Amino acid sequence: MPYKDITPPAGGKISIQNGKLNVPENPIIPFIRGDGTGPDIWAASQRVFDAAVQKAYGGKRKVSWFEVFAGEASKNKFDNWLPDDTVDAFKEFLVGIKGPLTTPVGGGIRSLNVALRQMLDLYVCLRPVQYFTGVPSPVKHPEKVEMVIFRENTEDIYAGIEYAGGTPEAQKVLEFLAQNFPKDFAKIRFGTKQAIADYMKLASPDHDASHIPVQVGLGIKPVSNVGTIRLIKSAIEYAIREKRKSVTIVHKGNIMKFTEGAFRDWGYSAAERIFGDKVYTWAKWEKTKKEKGEAAANEEQKAALKGGAILIKDAIADIALQQVLTRPEDFDVIATLNLNGDYLSDALAAQVGGIGIAPGGNINFVTGHAIFEATHGTAPKYANQDKVNPGSVVLSGEMMFRYLGWTEVADLIIKGLNGAIGSKRVTYDFARMMEGATEIKCSEFGENMIAHM
Numbered sequence: 001m002p003y004k005d006i007t008p009p010a011g012g013k014i015s016i017q018n019g020k021l022n023v024p025e026n027p028i029i030p031f032i033r034g035d036g037t038g039p040d041i042w043a044a045s046q047r048v049f050d051a052a053v054q055k056a057y058g059g060k061r062k063v064s065w066f067e068v069f070a071g072e073a074s075k076n077k078f079d080n081w082l083p084d085d086t087v088d089a090f091k092e093f094l095v096g097i098k099g100p101l102t103t104p105v106g107g108g109i110r111s112l113n114v115a116l117r118q119m120l121d122l123y124v125c126l127r128p129v130q131y132f133t134g135v136p137s138p139v140k141h142p143e144k145v146e147m148v149i150f151r152e153n154t155e156d157i158y159a160g161i162e163y164a165g166g167t168p169e170a171q172k173v174l175e176f177l178a179q180n181f182p183k184d185f186a187k188i189r190f191g192t193k194q195a196i197a198d199y200m201k202l203a204s205p206d207h208d209a210s211h212i213p214v215q216v217g218l219g220i221k222p223v224s225n226v227g228t229i230r231l232i233k234s235a236i237e238y239a240i241r242e243k244r245k246s247v248t249i250v251h252k253g254n255i256m257k258f259t260e261g262a263f264r265d266w267g268y269s270a271a272e273r274i275f276g277d278k279v280y281t282w283a284k285w286e287k288t289k290k291e292k293g294e295a296a297a298n299e300e301q302k303a304a305l306k307g308g309a310i311l312i313k314d315a316i317a318d319i320a321l322q323q324v325l326t327r328p329e330d331f332d333v334i335a336t337l338n339l340n341g342d343y344l345s346d347a348l349a350a351q352v353g354g355i356g357i358a359p360g361g362n363i364n365f366v367t368g369h370a371i372f373e374a375t376h377g378t379a380p381k382y383a384n385q386d387k388v389n390p391g392s393v394v395l396s397g398e399m400m401f402r403y404l405g406w407t408e409v410a411d412l413i414i415k416g417l418n419g420a421i422g423s424k425r426v427t428y429d430f431a432r433m434m435e436g437a438t439e440i441k442c443s444e445f446g447e448n449m450i451a452h453m
């Protein structure tokens, strides 16, 4: 593939055949350092990766790292937030890894992180949440938190179909609603000049509201059957492969009936249709209860689970956020929509010691394309201080090496991290909650992991 401003290093290309990755001895892996704390974290993480590969294979295998650009570094270098070269490199070399990229609040550019997921159709955001012994946690039993989040990664409110209040685009959508769906339009309380004037008169009789413009920001939340089914299918396949107990569909389907509610319903029917008696769903339990009574439904569920079926259940998002804290043992694999998955992954990370060790991968299990990245953002207040925990990117790399089948490397990374935590020489985030700990820098924590491999 011709690149404009960057040149790939020497090395081999990862490819996919019949759903199986072919990984050469010296794969070219594109990476983005990221904004804010990204460069510090990447420097520490790359050293950990190279040391683990060297230790595992003694020079027989080696990653050929290919730096590609996005975000502030790219804007400064090429006057382009996300060059085609970068997207092309992730497409061509199949598997990559990235640091966090800044997204401004309100105006400004749309998320480059989300753009990459959409452009490569990386429909699963896979975020495992696991406890490492010795990590300080705000909960009494962090070891009970052993969950894997499958977050739908291409749809929902994250699709970025939004119109700013007061723009001609928003006005056009409002007019469309007023003309075609007047009942729904009536629910947009301040969608007309008259409604604003009436309200202002009520609130303050002397107030002249004529200068207040109609400004209603609008966002569209697309959720499709295909987008839902491919996510749920991946979650259940994972649960079967990894011998997990259950998959919980987390949604807010009581309120958003035709998006989040449909996600649940499409999820249940796809589970039954695709996986048959390898799963037992709460939807089936409900049906049996209606037809034969609760005792029969309970018996049926008990027998299915005894026979090794994975339980497919659901929880409404608000109570799920409470229950993952109060009864974590009830949650195993979680399948959820884009925004719920975003909230859940940061909240769950807190339970096992924080966002400093929360990894993730954005994956398309059909094409094989994947970009691994931490759950956290750029933590800008700590930029260039060599201070923050590199653990999330290190563990994202661990996920990447496991995905590539380089399990010896992944295992060494886990060994190194466990040893580094056990030594109590850790970064500030752990040190501030860990009794008897010594605070060390980001780079030193990376070196400490290498020393414990």
Ligand SMILES: NC(=O)C1=CN([C@@H]2O[C@H](COP(=O)(O)OP(=O)(O)OC[C@H]3O[C@@H](n4cnc5c(N)ncnc54)[C@H](OP(=O)(O)O)[C@@H]3O)[C@@H](O)[C@H]2O)C=CC1
Binding pocket: 041, 099, 100, 101, 102, 103, 104, 113, 355, 356, 373, 374, 375, 376, 377, 378, 379, 380, 388, 389, 390, 391, 392, 429
């Ligand atoms: N995938 C991506 O690239 C993502 C990008 N972002 C972007 O990042 C920017 C900043 O987002 P913000 O909401 O502040 O969230 P961040 O995740 O960047 O930071 C929030 C807080 O989390 C803690 N933290 C983050 N990273 C680490 C680490 N490596 N080690 C230890 N602690 C860490 C720090 O806590 P403390 O203050 O307690 O020390 C930090 O202040 C935004 O522009 C956002 O859009 C956000 C999420 C994902």
Ligand SMILES: O=C(O)CCC(=O)C(=O)O
Binding pocket: 101, 102, 103, 111, 112, 113, 114, 342, 375, 377
């Ligand atoms: O893209 C961003 O800036 C934030 C995304 C995010 O928080 C996430 O995907 O977890």
Ligand SMILES: [Mg+2]
Binding pocket: 342, 343, 346, 375
């Ligand atoms: Mg997030």
